[in-house]
Amino acid sequence: MTKISYLPGHSGSPGTDALPPLAESVDYIASLGKPTAARVLMDARDAGRVAIQPRCGVGGHEEMKALLRELENQAAPDILTLTIDSHTRLKRFEQALRSLNRAPADLNGYPLVSHGYLRGREVNESVTAPLEIRHGSPDARILFDVAVASGITSFEGGGISYNLPYSKAVPLAESLAAWNAVDAVCGELAGLGLIVDRELFGTLTAVLVPPSISLAISVLEAVLAARAGVRCISVSYPQSGHLVQDVAALRAIPVLARTYLPPEVDVHAVLHEFMGVFPKKRGNAEDLIFYGALVARLGGASKLITKTYQEAFGIPDTRANVEGLRLADRANSPLLDFVKADEERVADELSWIVDEVADIVEPVLAAPDTMTAVVDAFAAGRLDIPFSASRYAKSEIIPKRDAEGAIRYLSTGSLPFGDRTRRHNSDLLKGADSTGGPVIGSLLTGLTDDINYFPALFREIRKETQEEDAE
Amino acid sequence: MTKISYLPGHSGSPGTDALPPLAESVDYIASLGKPTAARVLMDARDAGRVAIQPRCGVGGHEEMKALLRELENQAAPDILTLTIDSHTRLKRFEQALRSLNRAPADLNGYPLVSHGYLRGREVNESVTAPLEIRHGSPDARILFDVAVASGITSFEGGGISYNLPYSKAVPLAESLAAWNAVDAVCGELAGLGLIVDRELFGTLTAVLVPPSISLAISVLEAVLAARAGVRCISVSYPQSGHLVQDVAALRAIPVLARTYLPPEVDVHAVLHEFMGVFPKKRGNAEDLIFYGALVARLGGASKLITKTYQEAFGIPDTRANVEGLRLADRANSPLLDFVKADEERVADELSWIVDEVADIVEPVLAAPDTMTAVVDAFAAGRLDIPFSASRYAKSEIIPKRDAEGAIRYLSTGSLPFGDRTRRHNSDLLKGADSTGGPVIGSLLTGLTDDINYFPALFREIRKETQEEDAE
Amino acid sequence: MSHSERRLVILGVAASDSHAVANHLIAHALRGLGFEVENLGTCTPVEEFAQACEQYPDAEAVIIGSLNGHVHEDLRDLPAAREAGRITCPVIVGGNLSVGSKKDPRDLERLKALGVDRILQDPAQLLPALDELRASRTADRQRLPVAS
Amino acid sequence: MSHSERRLVILGVAASDSHAVANHLIAHALRGLGFEVENLGTCTPVEEFAQACEQYPDAEAVIIGSLNGHVHEDLRDLPAAREAGRITCPVIVGGNLSVGSKKDPRDLERLKALGVDRILQDPAQLLPALDELRASRTADRQRLPVAS
Ligand code: B12
């Protein structure tokens, strides 16, 4: 591979100057002869199946093409991914470039900006499935421009969801503005006839995220995106691990879309297979992978982002990725039509989720300027996420799994919940595990058990709150 | 590998003279430090999980050990198999030996008799799971003796089920007598403290076998086995592909056991994953494999015999076998507790199955000598199987799938069914596909479609009865 | 068949092989096409095919199915039966013709070497193959006197 | 802790890494053990660790987590910071220390070469490691005057 000594744009520093005009990229995409991601999602929804997509990204260019080709040949996912390395995500382009030149295998993703859009097009042309950029950039403007120039038709992220879990010190006002710029370009592209699928990262910090937090933040990002001109929005939701809760949360997505979004925006529900601490043993990890895929089906998701049995260990190799995709696709089987969720409980759960989301988002949407209202609400804790990587969320809310494993609020922090919601949550937690020990200690061990929910469920590790094992 | 120029027993011809006495083999088995198959089945049932077992057998000795070790290392099945080649099954020992010496890869199984019991012990010692012999021998006496001497604790077959599907011209009286001898040795072994699991081959000819035929023949074989002294009986049933029918059939097994067998016999339900024409595309085959495993779980089977995605093509390679086992084991996942069959329909179906079995077996069991009664009943068509390989069954009954895919009787031939059963079957078939064409022609195309049920369901092939496709 | 002449074939499954379903269906189908089918069924050694040929000297082909992968060993006596003039009509073989899920074309060569005239995949190929074989035999018979 | 002395550690996650959960829990746990924890949180470049060391000269260790596989590039400036005397206390690193699901011990060697003193797997190893490091530093300090 020839070393890269430049970055796209003006010499020495990253930029978009050298990129082709939007209209050229739109023509290029049309010439590719592959469907857009938006089209694939629509077709999947119409066919009543869940489109399948892996996470995948390696540093080297040839390696990236080989990886995608192999995944396509062996597992034929509906959409493929370029996962971007975490230097690029944080605009640490210099570090990304240095790693790329010295030891590309040290990168945890494909540094698209460093490779440049011509290589991006090469990658795109190497497979027949459309590509999505998955990353985690508080400010993704440069990356987005290179992605569009590469002919990539799906782009993940949002001003809240790609800030708080992914950086420490980027003010929300900055990330919201940066993503507003991205969404505005999507609007322009829609005018040119190209619908870019914009997936929001409802997964957030991935660990014990209450559904109403995930969905509320997606609603706010979706409203902003739609206003900026985005026409296809994928609302992703991270599997909590509790079937009824997850099915209800997925089914809440079209309900919320009808309430908060204009009808001309196409909204898809997307499930991210369990994003928290994965079990280590292969069979257990695979149980969880299949279960996630089944939940996506039952929840009516248009798309599923898969995991692999190597999740607990590190970025998976190609074969593990292939097997994860294949296993997940089994949940699309026509033979499983008989598998049902408990519809009554789903309906009940769904109505609570929709109410909680309303409690959270409506005060924000009632304010004159939504972006400012979002910034203020996070500063005051009226919007919040657990385990924030960023200073700009308070992480006052405390999640807890109830006796059945669904994620509830042990503390709702400063969320503007009504008494009814608060009472409902504490009622639900009555049966949950708790030691008789001192409050803080038990809170932490309880939390650790909840974080390690699946390894504990599969008895890979002991629960901290169960000193004596029942067996 | 050194060539084998002898067969166990006296020089030049097969026999058991050189085999150790039973008591020595019982001691040997105790010294192995592995559980018997009967124990593994009991443990699985107690734990509420389905034990998993592959089919596997290759000609060469080293190859056989390597195959088993690889399956155990990579997929840890609960029980392992020695599938025996079809020369040995038919006591064509000379042909088996010749193939073994010339081209062991030409054998479709492990010729245990030709290898001899010392090698059998070596194979046994190479893995920690207990072994079962799976074959298809109308007269298995020599094979059984070598198996016991090899320390193998599970042996498949029966005087009806390993005759009619597996040979053309062995009279039933002969095979029944031969299997009676095998079962009597199992009785002796029980006296010496060793419980041999005797699996009956309810799969029969595998293609469109009505559940009540499969179960009726297993009941008759089980009664004979129990009388001869067998203490652990696995009643296997071949997946029809219709969930309610299959779950009901599996759950009928303990019901029938309580009715027809003495309480001291331990009876296990075993599911054979779909044994008919398999879909060719990997994903479709895998859908079917997983579905089968789920059916086994819902039906409360103690054990599942797996298939692989190469089923339609030929004897699978090791990797395909590993993947089939792993995939099937996912159905044991604790995360799938929520998956249920329609209990009301299962109960209804179960009661019909039990009634049909009673109609078939009770006249035979009422006769003074059961073996003679079996022989006479087959000669008269009062017992029958479809697609017999043998002259000694009439194959007058004509199976047909109903509109939902369950296997019914289009013609009950000379089965001693009451009017109620007959009417029920024809009612069930009212909605089934049928062309308006001439009766015989449509019968054959209808049958072909039913045989190709899964390839057609997955749209790998067109149905013959649907000239115009609806799409 | 466009002619009224009797056409008879001998059908069966190889010696160690008990797969009955395709055999049942092929017999049905050929009878539907107007053939007389002497169906020897499953587990039929070469010896039994040879005897049937002796019994039905006007048989236009012996059609052997094999699914279990043992076709080579099962047809081991075919060259001897041919040499002895006991099987003179063409031999057609079909089914699953080796052990394993990946197929090696050399296994078909080995079959040819045993004296098999036609190897077919699909039973639907049987009628054209039978017609062709018969046409070429008739042609041969007609040509022979001219040549001698 | 069996003594009343103040023990302070500097904690953080490497520069390109935003994994927050282990960081939250480790900070909680160390505080529970009586430590003062200056938690710099996620995405902390070496420069920020160095500044904290200057601010807290009595810090007994810098504890760095890295999960995303980028630890080597993220700690690239560590040797310079050490050479410049800006980080003098021991540096402890833990987490997921290379990209990929199969781990090569050479990647840990590369870390040592960057000047990392201890590489730990489990946060439970932190307390014994801190105690040990402190004991040996105290011993060093006590020994030094004797030797000089
Ligand atoms: C049903 C079945 C059985 C039944 C058979 C019952 C019976 N008595 O008929 C049972 C369970 C008893 C059975 C037993 C065994 N089977 Co089986 N069986 C099958 C299965 C699932 C379907 C076969 C079938 O009935 N198909 C329907 C009919 C209509 O189609 P067909 O037989 O596939 O034939 C098609 C073509 O081959 C062709 N064809 C067939 N014959 C002929 C003849 C001519 C002249 C022509 C032109 C074409 C032709 O036309 C048919 C339509 O397309 C197949 C796998 C599959 N296909 O899914 C395995 C399979 C054929 N069996 C196989 C084997 C090995 C066995 C055993 C030897 C056990 C073992 N070692 O694993 C024993 C046989 C014992 C013996 N002595 O022969 C293997 C063959 C492996 C190989 N060649 O590598 C297969 C492929 C399964 C596998 N993947 O391992 N089997």
Ligand code: B12
């Ligand atoms: C939750 C999670 C996320 C969340 C994090 C949210 C947040 N802000 O905290 C989100 C979704 C945002 C995320 C993002 C990414 N993630 Co992540 N993530 C995970 C996941 C699922 C769980 C991590 C977790 O919280 N565990 C719970 C805590 C308590 O444990 P832990 O972090 O595993 O740490 C344990 C030990 O490592 C150790 N430890 C940790 N730190 C320290 C420090 C010291 C001093 C010591 C002694 C011990 C120690 O103690 C802990 C308890 O045993 C893991 C996979 C898994 N484990 O199942 C992947 C994982 C860590 N992530 C990974 C990656 C690569 C990323 C991304 C870079 C995306 C990508 N390219 O795929 C981005 C990060 C972007 C960035 N800038 O860094 C990889 C790391 C791969 C590798 N090293 O090869 C993993 C293993 C997943 C995988 N298999 O690919 N992730």
